[in-house]
Amino acid sequence: MTDTTAFDWRPFLLRWSGEWADSLPDGEARGEDDEAARRARWLGFPPASEERIAAMEERLGRRMPPSYREFLKVSDGWRHAGGFVWLLAGTEDARWHNDESGLAEMFEEYLDEDAGPEERLEVDIWRRGLQLDVESDITHVLLDPQDVDEDGEWAVYTWASWRAAPPERHANFLDFMREMYREFHSLRSDRSDGEPVFVNDTTRKLDTQVEEARPEALRGGWERAEKALDEAKEYGRPRAAGLGDQIRRLLGQTYMVYFEDLVTDPRYAPDLLPPLVAEHAAHSYRDDSTLTFHLRGADDDLVSLAYATLDQVRSGTYRYAAAGPFGEAVERARELARWGDTDGAWRTLKNAVPLWEPLGPDHLAPLGWVADPLLGPLLTPERGRELLSTPRGGQAGEAPGPASGLDPGDLAWLAEPDPGDNRTSYRFVLVEGVEPEELPGRLADGDGTVLNQPVPFWEARRGSLHDQREFSSYDDRALMAVGRAGTGWSFAFDGDPAPFHRQRFVSPAAAASAGTRAVVVWSGLRTWHGEPFFHLSVARDGAEQYAFTYADGEIQKSGEIPRALDPSLFFGDLEDGAEAERSLLEAVTVEFGAHLPRHAIVNGRLHTFATRSWTRPPRNGETYAVIRLHRGAPRPASGERTGDDGPGSR
Incomplete structure (x- = not known):
């Protein structure tokens, strides 16, 4: 658990403010307050005295949670908390929400009749919560005085109607502000032409993490690589999501795995496109309108390849192929799987992984095989971890022990x-x-x-x-x-x-x-x-x-x-x-x-x-029934074997 009282707010807020100021285009028209914040390189306000904080607590009738209190001592409020909260409350503006938004009634309509106390408690956040958003893009930020941990920290709930999701919970105010800082980074990292390149000490550190994670993953250190990539992904760093998705897919995690930044690269598409298409086929119910949404930026050839692969996946004819000795092992594994020896097929595939050749520097593991109708069923989370732990792509490392087989070897x-x-x-x-x-x-x-x-x-x-x-x-x-x-x-x-x-x-x-x-x-x-x-x-x-x-x-x-x-x-x-x-x-x-x-x-x-x-024909005197489907409708018939006549119906 984070010791929120020991956190030093000032360097964190100064770094955030400076990075925000440097990210603004020159000559862009902005409000007087924002322009002053840019020149001062400070998104905050003067610190609140202990007297101001005490007066606020007396007005609200509650002592504020520790992390929010410590924040106020450094800045009495905050501008641009993330991308959608333009002004966050200080001592003067914080107030009880008292369902001013009317959201309590709306969320109650979605409750089931058998909703439990916890679900009803979540709905009542709109009646009891302390509102911190002052100016926002229809985004609500509430401190919950009933969701309190052992350190006295109140959970923070955020919700925006355009996100079409339940309220998001943050353990405390410090966690909320860190998430808003990451949101700021993520939004700034996706810049359009003519805007300043978003480069600073934070982005350089994260981009170094991404570079170091690639060989680490190939050495078999996928857990350390995944942690580094996930952090970079939260800040919106390029390629971090596409690299991390390769690890997640082999762990059996398919939700929100799109290999972005990489799947539209012609180098990697042959291996990353099939699992993306296979997941689409499994959940699209023949509505293919969303397929190209995850291929934004792809050229016509790649889009054509995606639809051709989709046809193969749906018809069960997609066949994964790879180069070199690993590709030869893939063929042997497919033949074993074809006749039911899935354990043998997995051993054949996994033992050849050290011979696998990446399609480029951002290729972390073979993936196209998970879309193969015969090889895909071999994957389990345990086997995915075994593959990821195997050194490959020319990297040295310690090979993992074999995962246990899935077949008991009996009847x-x-x-x-x-x-x-x-x-x-x-x-x-x-x-x-x-x-x-x-x-x-x-x-x-x-x-x-x-x-x-x-x-x-x-x-x-x-x-x-x-x-x-x-x-x-x-x-x-x-x-x-x-x-x-x-x-x-x-x-x-x-x-x-x-x-x-x-x-x-x-x-x-x-x-x-x-x-x-x-x-x-x-x-x-x-x-x-x-x-x-x-x-x-x-x-x-x-x-x-x-x-x-x-x-x-x-x-x-x-x-x-x-x-x-x-x-x-x-x-x-x-x-x-x-x-x-x-x-x-x-x-x-x-x-x-x-x-x-x-x-x-x-x-x-x-x-x-x-x-x-598996049954003999009817004998003399035995009756039977036959149903024939004629023009879409069943037509019953019955028969009886008599004398030397063969089976018949009428």
Whole structure:
């Protein structure tokens, strides 16, 4: 906590005044008071005596907070506090606001019915606050006598209608004045032609900080670099925001990250533009009017590149590329991520970071990969810190320890509740010794089934339902994501299967196992639909070896089941279905040495395809229903299998 009583106000206010005076254009017409302040190089007033301060406190009925009191002893008021408060109150002008602005009533209208005491206390600031703004651009500055810390300091609240934001809180008057000084700097740093260059001891010190932060960040000292850049950014120093945004983006912070000053530079645009465009695509809802707002100053070629990149990001076809050995590692990482090995992909990418070559002196880290549909899901805040801590760009430093992997390396994670507890049933097929792209030939009808492009599973599901025109109660064609399931295994996974029908279920294990071995698991021990169930079947060379199904409290078995997978070990009275599920999945993991990649399945993008039906066709006398969508409207039909006729509908 800052010791506000020990702060020396005079040198701070003198520096502020001198920098303000030097920033004014020569010959510019200004008011008499401002001209006098410029000549005197002093924005303040004569100091207030202890008697004047005491008289003020007697008039207001309260002792003033320490930092405001100490300020008044140096200057009884202040001109140009920031860019929008032209005169700040001294002993004569400070007064209770008493909702003179009418803002208390306005803010009360925005309160919810269940608003708590703290929210209502914030609204009442307009009734109890001490008003310090005397002349301003509709900007209110209030000291709050009820928001007091242990040192007796009152919080300061500021609000302006044109900022369209809630009141901003400052811990005390000193913090408020420091923020106004930074605001003055930030506004002066963005000068138009013909105005004096804004250079002084403060700007030179901050610009040196920015220069020193660049190699520090490349050495892996991103925390020190970020602190230095953030301070320079608050003062509006050039490039500080663009450099700091590169660090923030890798930490997973996307709000208000625009890479300003750098994203419109043709040198850096190829790497900084894609993450900016990807964030826009994620939140724009097809309204692209704001995209160019963050590209002010860009030429036509760069704007065209931005829109072309936007089309690629939305279609999932954007592909990050980099030069040299790092670029080669990017390609290897993408191939690993494509088949679900996101931990391996991350290690490949991160281990190559020391070989990465910056596009220019203000390029702190590779960033375009976060917009790549396959590589972007690799990023977590922990991994971002690991990358930022890795020396790169020709700088030497100590390499960080590896971040922990995101995949547990087993199947048991499927028994854990997912966010929202939506994964209550799932099914998967494991096939040994084949590549993932071979699975459609083993699990789908016909030789023409190919893998869809990698997309999140929910998007693949939505796309398949959008194109589907016929729905049958006897046909259960699963949309499955595919990838590698550890050494020597591939998987097909369905996280949202249809209801399980034990009497009509046909395991795909036998068909998938031609010339090899296949495992099928279908779990619904936590399902919301009907009784809990669990199925396991194992096949080799096109024939089922063994299987069991637990359903309706009974176990059906076939073949010689290994002791470790004997269902009687797991299903007793089934007091805890989740524990039985976890134990079974652990046993399957040990028995076959395969696992499913949690991060890729839950957060990544994988290839998908539709399998043949997991249920047999209806037999004689069995009824079924078919819904066909005709010209946008559903048309129900029903059928019954009779004699030798095949499945039909009418």
